[in-house]
Amino acid sequence: MIHHVKESAEGLEELRADCDQCFGLCCVALPFAKSADFALNKDSGTPCPNLQHDNKCGIHQNLREKGFKGCTVFDCFGAGQKVSQLTYKGLDWHKDKERAQEMFNVFPVMQQLQEMLYYLKEALNREETQSIKTDLQDRYETIESLTNMKPEALLLLDVQAHRSQVNDLLLCTSKLVRKGKNASKKKSISYLGAKLRKADLKGSDFRGTLLIAADLRDTDLRRCDWIGADLRDTNLSGADIRGSIFLTQIQVNAAKGNRKTKLPPHLKHPEHWM
Known part of the structure; x- marks a missing residue:
């Protein structure tokens, strides 16, 4: 929980x-x-x-x-x-x-x-x-x-x-x-184009991970570590990223998303998000 x-x-x-x-x-x-x-x-x-x-x-x-x-x-x-x-x-x-x-x-x-x-x-x-x-x-x-x-x-x-x-x-x-079931180890260094919609990935370690064009719509991404992750064209529409660590505005700007995407409070929804 x-x-x-x-x-x-x-x-x-x-x-x-x-x-x-x-x-x-x-x-x-x-x-x-x-x-x-x-x-x-x-x-x-x-x-x-x-x-x-x-x-x-x-x-x-x-x-x-x-x-x-x-x-x-x-x-x-x-x-x-x-x-x-x-x-x-x-x-x-x-x-x-x-x-x-x-x-x-x-x-x-x-x-x-x-x-x-x-x-x-x-x-x-x-x-x-x-x-x-x-x-x-x-x-x-x-x-x-x-x-x-x-x-x-x-x-x-x-x-x-x-x-x-x-x-x-x-x-x-x-x-x-990231304390929790997904906090113990990194699963992969590449999720290029991965289909992960609605997955439970909270507490995951995405440090240095390639997530280009991955489908993370409606995914639970709370308390994840995003340092160095490549989020170009990653679809974060409807995803919950609250509580995450080391996610920057640069990474958010590179991704796709919408007004339903839940971001940490220090980050803004980019203008190009629908």
């Missing part, structure tokens, strides 16, 4: 992208290849042709229709505004061409740090993690201090080492949250 879980979005809002406070870094720093997600090829450090002089996207309201679906499922976890306003103190890359490439290199490092902060904050918000709260808080403060470093120091960080330490705590969080 799944009991009521008190979920909190405290502190998560500041770990989301605020494009108004960013200099369009994701539109310049990151590369993408022509595919179902992007209408053209773009190299790292090259501005997207849709990026305007005011750092706004010229087709923001029509990204999916124009072939830029990939942009609608990306979130820098607040790295853009942090690099723009804190690391470089409001210095626009347009105005300092000599430091522009450094800024573009710093951005993906900051994005990874901010992502770790997001997951740690979510873990801290869960009542089930009381036994590891101190460790979570200590690690959160350590990673947060790294985000305040100067560009030169950020570029020298061993991000993978910090990720490994954070991951140990996230795994522990997952076990505490």
Whole structure:
């Protein structure tokens, strides 16, 4: 039996992208290849042709229709505004061409740090993690201090080492949250196109799992771990995902669903859901 879980979005809002406070870094720093997600090829450090002089996207309201679906499922976890306003103190890359490439290199490092902060904050918000709260808080403060470093120091960080330490705590969080019959082991690393409508999958471990185009309509997905799961075109219509851990807005945006889909309180129903 799944009991009521008190979920909190405290502190998560500041770990989301605020494009108004960013200099369009994701539109310049990151590369993408022509595919179902992007209408053209773009190299790292090259501005997207849709990026305007005011750092706004010229087709923001029509990204999916124009072939830029990939942009609608990306979130820098607040790295853009942090690099723009804190690391470089409001210095626009347009105005300092000599430091522009450094800024573009710093951005993906900051994005990874901010992502770790997001997951740690979510873990801290869960009542089930009381036994590891101190460790979570200590690690959160350590990673947060790294985000305040100067560009030169950020570029020298061993991000993978910090990720490994954070991951140990996230795994522990997952076990505490997912207690139940499906919590003991991962069943598969791939559910590509799987037909799982109305299945009872509560408490499952979907970490790093491929769920592309899987049918999870009306499925019980409460208290699942979704970190790193690929939900592109996964049908979540009518599914109950409340109480789950490490599900991001990016993943939700990539999936299909409807107004009957029950999401954790810190996540929103995408506009393209019916």
